[in-house]
Amino acid sequence: MAELLKASEIKDWLKRVPEWEQEKKTIERTFEFDDFFQSIDFVDAVAEIAEEQEHHPDIDIRYNKVRLVLSTHSEGGLTELDFETAEKIDTLTE
Secondary structure: OOOOOOHHHHHHHHHHOOOOEEEOOEEEEEEEOOOHHHHHHHHHHHHHHHHHHOOOOEEEEEOOEEEEEEOEOOOOEOOHHHHHHHHHHHHHHO
C-alpha cells in the first residue's frame, strides 16, 4: 500500500510537475487542445497510462479541455503514485 506524502514531500514533487496544482488532497491539471477529437485521443492515451499504473485519474472533458485530478482515494490523499502518474501523463504533451 502506498503511504501518504508529507507536506514537504508534496512540495518537492510539485517542483517536478510544475503544471499540476495541489487542491487539498488532490493534484490537478487542465490540458487544452485544438478540438474535441484531440481531447479524446489524449484521454485514450491517459487511459493506457492509468491501466499500466493501476491508478486512474478523475477525468472531465469539456470540448477541447481535459481536466485530470489525481489522488489515492484508498489512502485519503496524495502518494508517490499520484505524482508518478502525473509525470507519465505529462510526457504525452511534450
